[in-house]
Amino acid sequence: MAAVNDLIEPFLAEARELIEAATDDLIALEKDPADASRIESVFRSFHTLKGSAGLLDLGPMAFALHAAEDLLSVIRSGGLAFSGLIVDACLGALDRVAAWVSAIETAGALPDEAARQATELAEELRAFIPGSAVASHEAGPGEAPAWAREIASRAPRLAAGAGGDGGVLTAIRYAPNADCFLNGDDPLAALARVPNLAAVELATRAPWPAPERLDPFSCNLVMLAVSASPRDEVAPLFRLVADQVELVEVAAVPPAGDGETVIGSLARSIIAEQQTLLREDHPAAVRAGVERAALLSVANALRHEGLVAGSDTLREAAEAGVADGLGLIASVLEPPAAAPQPEPAASPAGTGSRHVRVDAERLDSLANLASELTVARNALAHLVAQAEVGAEDGAFLQRLRDSEAAIGRLAGELHRSVMGIRLVPLSGVFRRFGRPVREIAAQLGKDIAFEVAGEETEADRAIADSLFELLLHVLRNAMDHGLERPEDRAAAGKPARGRVELAARTERDRIIITVSDDGRGIDPAAIKRTALQRRLITPEAAQTLGDPEALDLIFAPGFSTAAAVNDLSGRGVGMDAVRVGAQRLGGRVEVDSRVGRGTTIRISLPQTMMLTSLVSVRAGAETWGIPVDAVVELQRVERRRITKLKSRRAVTWRDRTIPVLSLTERLGAGPEREAGREVDMLVVTVAGEAVGLVVDGVAGRLEALVRPLGGVFSGLPGLAGTTVLGDGRILLVLDLEEVLQ
Amino acid sequence: MTVRRGEHGAILLEGPCPVEDAETLLSLLIAEPGAIVDWSACTRLHTSVVQVLLAVRPPIRGTCPDPFVGQWLAPQLPSGNPRSA
Structure with a gap:
């Protein structure tokens, strides 16, 4: 199935990264079990893995990861502390998942034994959860397994010490073979014959499939029970199915809690x-x-x-x-003295399947550009030959200029075409939402019209690949929290069917993706109350907070909560993850909402991760780059138009007053030059505010590959990155938001 | 017949329900999601039938006369409105 294959590849890469990150976190947690950010981070990794596995119909994988997530969820909420054993079990789960990921990569599917492995894994993980129903097989010698202690603890009347035989109970775990019905077995009837039953619990071997896919003649049940009779009296009843039954004698008073052992190695x-x-x-x-x-x-x-x-x-x-x-x-x-250190081999060819599908038209245009470039270079060669023999005529300089312009134009087009190969339409990622959206709507019991617009908008492959998870969170929020229940919609005079729209468009060199719903909207006052309750803001801050700022709190870490626990979201991994995810892609997220009318989440992303348009400006002795997308206008302003208000300055721009700042001063590059009747001023927008930025001069405009700062410069405030100019000089690119703070 | 569609659309389980009833019950529940199952005349349930009830979780009406089912299994199944048989 092509559609599923499209999803597998990004999933494999993502899964490996998440496994790596989670391993890292778990090992750190073994040393410091209370590290809240690590707990949050490892929970998120498992949460994301589980969500992806669920979407790809990797049932057993999702089942096992759900158990891990449940366990981590208990730890996250403070119901349990990390112990060496828990870390170990989680790492074991990651190893298993890693092996499955490899199997999917090579064989295209989970191995046959995955369902059994998942069940065992889930039981092992759930055994740590206080009060869980299913428990582990493994136990230390001489100690009853966790499942037995667990089910025994469910026999309250007998736990008081009135156990059948000197306070001893028999715990029964009966996992009938899947084909037992066909052999004429009736496992529950066998269980019903057990004397002095004190507790019965039905669990499943694997998660229940949809009714349409249920095989009524394949047994998926696992029965846990407790009898107040001794083991010797129970065992004969299961003689014929002894291989499917475990019997363990446990003390009538269940031991409390799980022991903690630190694993050193x-x-x-x-x-x-x-x-x-x-x-x-x-x-x-x-x-x-x-x-x-x-x-x-x-x-x-x-x-x-x-x-x-x-x-x-x-x-x-x-x-x-x-x-x-x-x-x-x-x-x-064990570094052996004599053993030669293996030389790191050169990167083997074709390490992964990093294939790029290229539109034939784009290839043709590349080939054409390459030919034109050759022709243009021939024209230049002719001019060079002319110059060599000193035969420059009157038109020589003009022809040299034309040649330079032609080659420049071609180089630019070539560059754009090559970059264009990295661009993919968003339809690929948008298409993937159809199914989850339908499933979520069904889960929520809401009638939802899901509309998609602008899917032809193109984005850098790397960005498109990372968008799915992000947008799914946003869509789910819109459907779950944005849209009202059908009856509430009717009461508000709205059509019963809610509307959610996912739209994309290009705005200058950014991609704008919006998720809009026509639901109840967000009440800023309610947001403030919640933020106060969760201690995200102080009561004083709540007083002065404007509505847009209040709405923005939905992106604050720890704000979102979702009551429902399900396959896709919930459990408070929410809009903060969306903001962080967008920022990682060089993007921003904003919310706009009208009470009763609906909510729009707006994500603005760079179209390419590579080329940025810059204006280079002079400030003091240096030249700096400023991203063009922050610049609204370039003006020469007469000094006398700039008014001084105490130590601040302002200017009238498009009928409003905006603050004026000096870039030279902000950068600490000395005082602003006071010479001249006019100044060069950029009108820039920072965090939605227009600001006049006075510079010592504008040097030009360029398209550049901005590289993030590395090494000793990383984390230097005010700088977004560097780019290399044509003459080899380095241009420092400013992060205006930080510079103007 | 031990599984049949009764009046008002409820699915009735009657007498001892053997292993084959699982398939009949499942197809009735698939044909009409949300249908109520009435087990107040059912004297015995095969594991396979219990399994269908656990997997599909239809609302259940009545009290099953089988004491094992009544004591141990009924609490683990969703009840429609018990004792209103």
Whole structure:
């Protein structure tokens, strides 16, 4: 199925990243189990993984991850603390998921045993949750397994000490074979014959499918029960199905809580797991990916053990695409004096499946441009030959200029075409929402008209790939919290069918994506109350907060909550994640809402991650770049038009008064030059406010590849990045928002 | 017949419901989502039938005369309006 295949590839990459991030968090949590940001982060990783698995119909994977998420949710809400055992179980879950991800990559599907593995995994994870129904098989020697203690604790009348035989109960776990009905078994009838039943709990082996896909003759039940009779009296009843039944004697008074054991050699077990993974056979196409992921996992584990040097070696090797990960890990763990350090091999060709589908028309246009460029270069060669023999005539300079202009035009077009290859229409990502939207609507019991507009808008591949998760959160919020229940809509005189629109358009060189609903809207006063309750703002701040600022609080971390727990969202991972996600893509998110009329979430993103239009301006002795999208207008202003109000200055611009600031002063590059009757002023918008920015001169406009600051410059305030000018000089690009703060 | 469509659209389980009834019950529930199941005349339920009730979770009416079902299984199933049989 092509549509599903489109989703698999981004999923694989995303899953590997999430597994890596979660591993990192878990190991840190073992050292500091109360680190709230790590808990939040690991919860989110599992949450996202589960959501993606659910969307791709990877049932067993979603089932197991749901259990992990439930466990982490309890920890997150303070109902349980991280212990070594829990960290271990979560890491085990990640290993299992990693193995499944590899299987999906190679075989295109989860392995046959995935359902069984998922069930075991889920039981193991849920066993940690206080009061959970399903429990683990594993237990220390001499101790009743968690499932047995759990079900025994559900026999309250007997737990008081009146157990059948000296306070001993028999816990029964009966997991009938799937084909038991066909063999004539009736498992519940067998259970009904057990004497002195004290508790019965029905669980499932795998999640229930939709009724249409349920096989009525395949048994999916797991029965847990407690009898107040001794084991010897219970066992004969299950003689014929002994292989499907576990019987455990437990004390009538259930032991309280789970024991906590710290596992010292946690890192070692991670490393062992990765080594096992590397010893397995992997097809050439995925080998490199597996090697890289394994090396990075081991590197993380070593770093947390304080073995920084070894960690760095492995990390570098992973980035360089080393071929012999196993040997490298061994050499880092026990550096043998004589063993040669494996040389990091050159990155193997075709490490991944980074194919790009290119429209044939775009290729043709590239070929044409290349030919034209050759012709233009020939014209230039002719001029060069003329100059060499000193035969420049009167028209020479003009022809040289024409040649330069022609080559410049072609180079620009060529660049745009090449960049265009990275652009993909958003229809690819928008198409993926149809199904989840329908499912969410059904879950919520709402009739929803979902409309999509502007799906032909193009965005950089990297941005389009990252948009799905982000927009799904927003859409779900619109459907769940934005739209009223049908009866409330009727009462408000609205059509019963709610409307949610997802639209995209290009505005200058940014993409604007909006999600609008015609629902109840957001009441700023209610937002303030909630923010106060959650202590996100102080009572004083609430007094002075304007409506737009109040609405903006929905993006504050810790603001959103959703009562419903389901496959896609909820549990308070909300709009703050949307804002963070958009910012990571160089974007912004805003909300606009009218009570009773509806809400619009507006996400503005750069169209390409690569080219930025800049104005270069002089301030003091330096030249700086300012992103054009912040600049509304460039003006020469007479000094006398700038009025002084105490220490501040202002100017009238388009019939309103805007503040005037000096870039030179803001940058601490000295006082503003006072010479001349006029000044150059850029009108820029920062956080929605127009500001007049006086500069010492405007040097020009350019399209540039802005690179984020790295190394010693990273985190330097006020700078967005750097770009290299034609003459090799570095132009520092300003982050106006920070400069003007 | 141990599974049949009764008056007012309810699905009636009557007498001992054997393993084959699971399929009949499931197809009735698929044909009419939300239909009520009445088990007040059902003397015994095969596991497969219980499984369909657990998986589809239709509203259930009445009290099942089978004591095992009444004591241990009924609390784990959604009840429509019990005892109004």
